[in-house]
Amino acid sequence: MRDELLSSWLGRLAKANYCSVEELCGYLGLGQGRVPECASDLQTANWAMLCGAVQRSPDEIVSMALPDSIHHDVQYVSRHDFQYCPGCVAKSPDLVLRHWRLAWSMTCEICGQALEPKNPAKDVSRRLHARALRGAEVLKTAAAMTDLARLNRISLTLQVISVLKIGRLWSLTSGNKRERLMALAAVGIGTTRPLLGAAIILRGNDPAARELSRVFPEHREMIERIRGLSQDLGRPLPRLVETVHPTGHEAHGLCRPRVSESALQAARQAISELGADANRQALLMRADTIWKRSSGVKS
Ligand SMILES: [Zn+2]
Known part of the structure; x- marks a missing residue:
């Protein structure tokens, strides 16, 4: 069948021929060991015997095997049916x-149905699902282009989530739906907005910051800086409506913030209203309106 895995095909061939898959592998010149799945498992194959028996070319057989990830340590190919x-x-x-x-x-690329994890999870939000989809796209592109810089960053992201016990190094192919979606979402944020991702994790979480500093001593200064930034994330959003009087004058007793600070507040307010994923132009326009209103600038 189209895109069938080599081991699946061999298993079905064995069944049709009333023998065990190990027996069939011996007969095909594949040795008696593990049923081949990855391209590297075919290194010891007797190609003349194999191709003659199944009437397929070596290229056709290799294309049914899983790719070997020899250049990096991101485990995006699973040896198990997750x-x-x-x-x-x-x-x-x-x-x-x-x-x-x-x-x-x-x-599923054949019928278009959603793939079912081995261990389904009930309480998966649409937001987590959407973030995981973005991470999946990042991972797919990085693997297809063998983008080593990006794959290294993905690897680092997985190390961070495993140090913080949010996930494990192999969570990308976990049969636990929630665990896998969390890891994919982390890959998305870790590669496209790494500072934000780290700041969210470290917000008010000093033990996590200490643990990261211990495991990644070479990044201690960076971790400390991000921890500083994350404290701003925890600050509640300023209630701009209170600082602006209906007539446009500032209420008594409130200091007018510096321009840079008020612009920052407006940006935060716009993000909280429209969401961090909103169109960039829309965010800028909204922030601009809020900022002009709060600082009394006439447009
Ligand atoms: Zn299907």
Whole structure:
């Protein structure tokens, strides 16, 4: 079947031939060990024997195997079935498709159904799901282009979440839906907005900052700076309505903030109103309106 995993195909061939998959592998010149899944598992294959028996070219057989991630340590390929497509499995019970084993796959490329994790989670918010989708896209692009700088950053993000016990190094291919979505979301934020991600994690969390400094001593200064920034995140948003009198004059007893501070407050207010993911132009326009109103600038 299209995009079928090599081990799935061999398993179904063995079943059709009334033998065990190990027996079939021996007969095909694949040795008696583990049923091959990754390209590296095929290094010892007897290609003449294999290609002759199954009537396929070496390229066709290698294309059914999982890719080897030899240049980096981000585990985006799983050796286990952490998810499956209910629709496709209902039609062919022993089927495993290759893309189901890749960390960024969320829907079945054959029938379009959402892939089902081994351990479904009930309370997954739409927001987490949306963030995970963005992370999946980042991961997919980095892997497709073998973008080592980005893959290193993803690896560092996974190390950080495992040090903080939010996830584990292999969470991207976890059968636990919540754990996997959290890791994918972390990858998205860790690569596109790393400072924000770190600041959110460290907000009011001194033990986490200490643990990170211990594990990453070379980044101690950076961690301390981010911890400083994260304190601003915890500050409640200023209630601008109170500082502006209906007539446009400032209320008594309140100091007018410096321009830079008031602009920052306006930006925060705009983000809280429209959401951090809002269109950049819309955010700027809203912040501008709020800032002009709060500082009494006539537009
Ligand atoms: Zn499917």
